[in-house]
Amino acid sequence: SQQGEEDPQALSIQEGENATMNCSYKTSINNLQWYRQNSGRGLVHLILIRSNEREKHSGRLRVTLDTSKKSSSLLITASRAADTASYFCATGEALQGAQKLVFGQGTRLTINP
Amino acid sequence: DVKVTQSSRYLVKRTGEKVFLECVQDMDHENMFWYRQDPGLGLRLIYFSYDVKMKEKGDIPEGYSVSREKKERFSLILESASTNQTSMYLCASSLRAARSSYNSPLHFGNGTRLTVT
Numbered sequence: 001s002q003q004g005e006e007d008p009q010a011l012s013i014q015e016g017e018n019a020t021m022n023c024s025y026k027t028s029i030n031n032l033q034w035y036r037q038n039s040g041r042g043l044v045h046l047i048l049i050r051s052n053e054r055e056k057h058s059g060r061l062r063v064t065l066d067t068s069k070k071s072s073s074l075l076i077t078a079s080r081a082a083d084t085a086s087y088f089c090a091t092g093e094a095l096q097g098a099q100k101l102v103f104g105q106g107t108r109l110t111i112n113p
Numbered sequence: 114d115v116k117v118t119q120s121s122r123y124l125v126k127r128t129g130e131k132v133f134l135e136c137v138q139d140m141d142h143e144n145m146f147w148y149r150q151d152p153g154l155g156l157r158l159i160y161f162s163y164d165v166k167m168k169e170k171g172d173i174p175e176g177y178s179v180s181r182e183k184k185e186r187f188s189l190i191l192e193s194a195s196t197n198q199t200s201m202y203l204c205a206s207s208l209r210a211a212r213s214s215y216n217s218p219l220h221f222g223n224g225t226r227l228t229v230t
Contacts, residue, residue: 031216042117042203042221043156088156092216100171101216103148105155 005104006089012110019076021107023089024069031092032065033101034074036085043088046074079111116140119204119222126229132191134225136204143209145187146219147171147179150201162187163209194229201226 007022023032031050035043049056049065049072056063062075076083086108090101120135138145144163148156148171158171160179168179176198180188187206191198202225207217 033216033218035219040224042223043205043219044221045218048216048218090219100146100158100161101219102158103156105153 006087006107008107009105010108010110012112013079015079015081015111015113017079019079019083019109019111021074021087021109023072023074023104025072025089025091025104026070027091029067029091032063032072033090033092034061034063034072035088035090035103037088037106038085046087076109079109081111081113083109084111085109117204117206117220117222119202119225121225122223124225124227126191126194126227128195128229130191130194130229132194132227132229134189134191134202134204134227136187136189136206136222137185138187138206138220139185140206140208140220141184142206142220143184144207144217145181146205146207147177147187147189148203148205149173150203150224156203159189194227196229199227199229 005024033048034046037043047058047063049063060077065072086106088103088106090103117138126132146161147159150156157173159177160171162168162181165184178190204222205219207219210217
């Protein structure tokens, strides 16, 4: 089942600009995570925000969560060429003793030098 | 750093073959997952395991089975490979969270790109 949906599907900006990606989801969650995937590689965890948090920062990353709108955004400030990657949101469900994450389809971000 | 190792980066198999995809993690994680990734469909969960010898179906288990005989190893088995199983397969692991309201971050391997001809 697809839970998170990222918007836009693709984003191309100039180096130094800020990049904003959005994620919407359908059902109640206990937390939301953002991941990055470089071409042909596995996903790398970036940041986790719990359902009772509204904003979280990590370096040049800022994540917001609005549970009333069932949406989250990831902001990358002062973008660099190395930020070129696909970004995925994933929502957390707890079941069967394991914690299952459901991923969206991702936003492909291109940073132009 | 957690290391999740998938045995092959690229694999080419014929229709009808039995295919084994191996995944090993070195951080004593309880949870292990198999996802497949396809353009336009994102990541879809095939199977997961929260303990040795335990397995649970994900969203698309048909045509697949798994084995978890040791904590560090989680194998995905394609009983009879078909062309619609051509995909990128991603293995991941995570710690069992202390509370059910929390999801531990996943640590992914680099993926196995499987082509079934």
